[in-house]
Amino acid sequence: MTVSGDACVIGVDFGTLSGRAVVVRVSDGAELGSAVEEYDHAVIERELPTTGKSLPPQWALQDPDDWVAVLQRAVPAALEAAGTSPDQVIGISTDFTASTPLPVLADGTPLCRELPDRPHAYPKLWKHHAAQPQADRINALAEERGEPWLARYGGRISSEWEFAKALQILEEDPEVYERMDRWVEGADWIVWQLCGVETRNACTAGYKAIFQDGHYPSEDYLRALDERFADFISAKIAGPLSELGTRAGDLTAQAAEWTGLPEGIAVAVGNVDAHVTAPAARAIEPGQMLMIMGTSTCHVMNGDELTEVPGMCGVVDGGIVPGMWGYEAGQTGVGDIFGWFVDNAVPPRYHDEARERGLDVHGYLSELAGAQEVGQHGLIALDWNNGNRSVLVDHDLSGLILGLTLSTRAEDIYRALIEATAFGTRKIIESFEAAGQPVRELFVAGGLLKNPVIMQIYADVTRHPLHLIDSDQGPALGAAMHAAVAAGAYPDIHAASAAMGKVRRDVYTPDEARAGAYDALYEHYSRLHDHFGRGGDDVMHALRHIRPREVARG
């Protein structure tokens, strides 16, 4: 296909609180303009906006009309900001939070439009954690039966994923379960709205719906969970899967009206925010690990072959790009831990001083922490304040700080927490390597790449140079590339990534002296990691059990 020099594509990134549309030039990936639309209902956590009905703890819903509003408002606004004529646009693609599934009718109508007073009729956002009892049973039964797919997910299916959330509906509101014709990821539903056709993408099917080796979990297994759940796959899920970058269909007249884009242009199949960022950062060759570092860190990496790496979150055929095994690992608390620390453990004088200096508290603490030598603070921390996803896969672990003295100051702990998360990343890298999946290069995307102190510590701790994505909107850029592929402007995502991806290589490089000093500290971290994480002292689990019912706070 010949593409004119000013041809553009649209990438739309659906996040937790807002959606962002970016207009990208096909030839070189230049980001010409963008716009953000905040969701009217943000995250629905306390009560239904319709009736005011209150929700139990750990619920997190969304309103699909908020997603449509992004198409209606952010896309035209991005076009206007870019000064791009709609005629120049040859395709559109999206990425989404996941797993964020919703129950819909056969024509794609969200059930919450029919049953607005029923909480279970709404999309369950990725961070809806109320299906933990269901997840526990899913895991226990899979382990008992020796289900072969369990090892592909580090031995643990998350309560965030499709099965636990669907089972929760079945058990708590069987009428909603009965009325739903399809159970679909937001990632696929938004594509359905754009092109009028139901599709399912290989990424969410693999990582969130346990699709492995050509099939979903067996009917036998589902029946053992609940007799009524036996036909869950065949009734609500089954259907062809599409490789990432496939053309899902053509933009419908209605979607053209919403977006101001030409009817009939290419719509790519759905995708997930973390995974779609890999081509944007030009990090899709085997052994190129991309870390998306924000409140938590998601590590994605392609491999030529299937290996079951202990403690990873998932490995999916074509999960990142078609034709390769996509590996995913993660750290449940990274920026969240630093944020917790700043909100809960930094005394007034730091806030005052930061304000006077025109910095935020993170910036001020980073400056102080960055001036320290390795080991100067005398502390070691374990980065498990939000549990451990990889490599221990244990959400009941907790954080530890060791080495405190009366002269310990906030910047000392702040630095120790950063180091702890870097040590956690090193553990993940070493686990991949020990399993025969070498990690050759490290790429970084996500908000934390703007913090030079964090970046340098990661380079020193891992002894890897860091390559930084050169875009503030990595997911939307990655989505746009998939639109270009779906429109036929590039033969595959590799070609699109090479032409449109943006990375600054070797922005931070390890310092040999500091790396050596960190080797010594990492040994201590590892010993604590194994002592408290692998059964030497089970105190962290014991404390969870001693603890009276955890109160939802703050």
Added chain:
Amino acid sequence: MTVSGDACVIGVDFGTLSGRAVVVRVSDGAELGSAVEEYDHAVIERELPTTGKSLPPQWALQDPDDWVAVLQRAVPAALEAAGTSPDQVIGISTDFTASTPLPVLADGTPLCRELPDRPHAYPKLWKHHAAQPQADRINALAEERGEPWLARYGGRISSEWEFAKALQILEEDPEVYERMDRWVEGADWIVWQLCGVETRNACTAGYKAIFQDGHYPSEDYLRALDERFADFISAKIAGPLSELGTRAGDLTAQAAEWTGLPEGIAVAVGNVDAHVTAPAARAIEPGQMLMIMGTSTCHVMNGDELTEVPGMCGVVDGGIVPGMWGYEAGQTGVGDIFGWFVDNAVPPRYHDEARERGLDVHGYLSELAGAQEVGQHGLIALDWNNGNRSVLVDHDLSGLILGLTLSTRAEDIYRALIEATAFGTRKIIESFEAAGQPVRELFVAGGLLKNPVIMQIYADVTRHPLHLIDSDQGPALGAAMHAAVAAGAYPDIHAASAAMGKVRRDVYTPDEARAGAYDALYEHYSRLHDHFGRGGDDVMHALRHIRPREVARG
């Protein structure tokens, strides 16, 4: 001796920053009036007040004229406040911080009056920590030679005590060492000023000058430390020791002029602030342990027999009262840890809320922490932020907090730190009991007794009712009792304590349910205690060594 009903004694307590005089009625211990005199020079830590000569890190000196000013000002002011006629006063006694020794001429003149520009000519306050290299050598040599007295001090002589500080003078300013005729505790020097006679009390000689079984360390041992140190005892220290409560002499004309008291009244021998408090709290029977809880906690207890309790700070014949073995143990960080936490780890909203509520931050945090159930916060801490004095006797240990999550709040950590210090006390109690020195009752003095949350946690953790001293000026009251004994108003300190001591018994009693819950947490504490304190994981020492030279801060 018959004593008139309105006879009084004066107790003078010399603290770290001020001295306090209290007028006490002999018959019943009623505190009739008191006055405080702040030291003009407080603690001399940065530079000599005379020449501005700057001091190295970890130095802490005092000016003996500040102590004399307490006699000159606080004693008359206390008399006036009490409305007491000097004629009613039959004796005076003092207590002092220790070990706070000073070099003096043969007539008692402080060498710093002769050599005001020489730092080593000044009294070295208890918290002067610059003689650590000397202490290390003292300990290494004692261990090498198998000196029998070492076990009486938990295997470790402190850098705070007389030998390390004297050896530092010898090595760093031999001329000052040469010119000093006597090396004397402030506790004994102030008595010398009152009665014109040099005396040495059994308490400081035992706890701070290694006097055991009738003698000081041998000349051989001292020579092995330094040839020039061989005659240290015979030249600078030796002399008769006096039992506590002994009459050191009569008030001199000059001291009478300073204080406004009658010349010739009884002056008791010196005493130490912690130990002198035991009779004030009526806690001098064997097995009655008194905890003086402030920035640190000092545990003192009498026993009928000598036992070498592992990890105690000292055991001294007549160290608390004549005729019994006085045991001392300690926790190096208690109130200091809570203070460190409030200064360094409590976010602005707590400070604001406390201010609005008219509370200090400790009060506000205590209120929040006190409302929690045992185990609710899910945390365990080790109380070693300032090292561990008893029972591990290891100053290089450090603090630990385990169980942190993203919902951990300041009050959770505050409570966990309180509990950690209570667990530390329970360890000390259990060590005494395991060594055959049963702890039958717990008494509390010191500033922390005013915090009901701390007190209740200690009662629950130790399963002991707490008896609280019923005086805000325990040391001065205890000193006053010794004055009454020295004046002959009572035959011994037991009789004085029974008549004049003040205690509220069973103010806090353990709750069985909470105590049971703490048993479970204490098991975890103990496992961590042994793992990090007894060699399971030597990470705390390693961190001290990795750490570049500790910078003096704050």
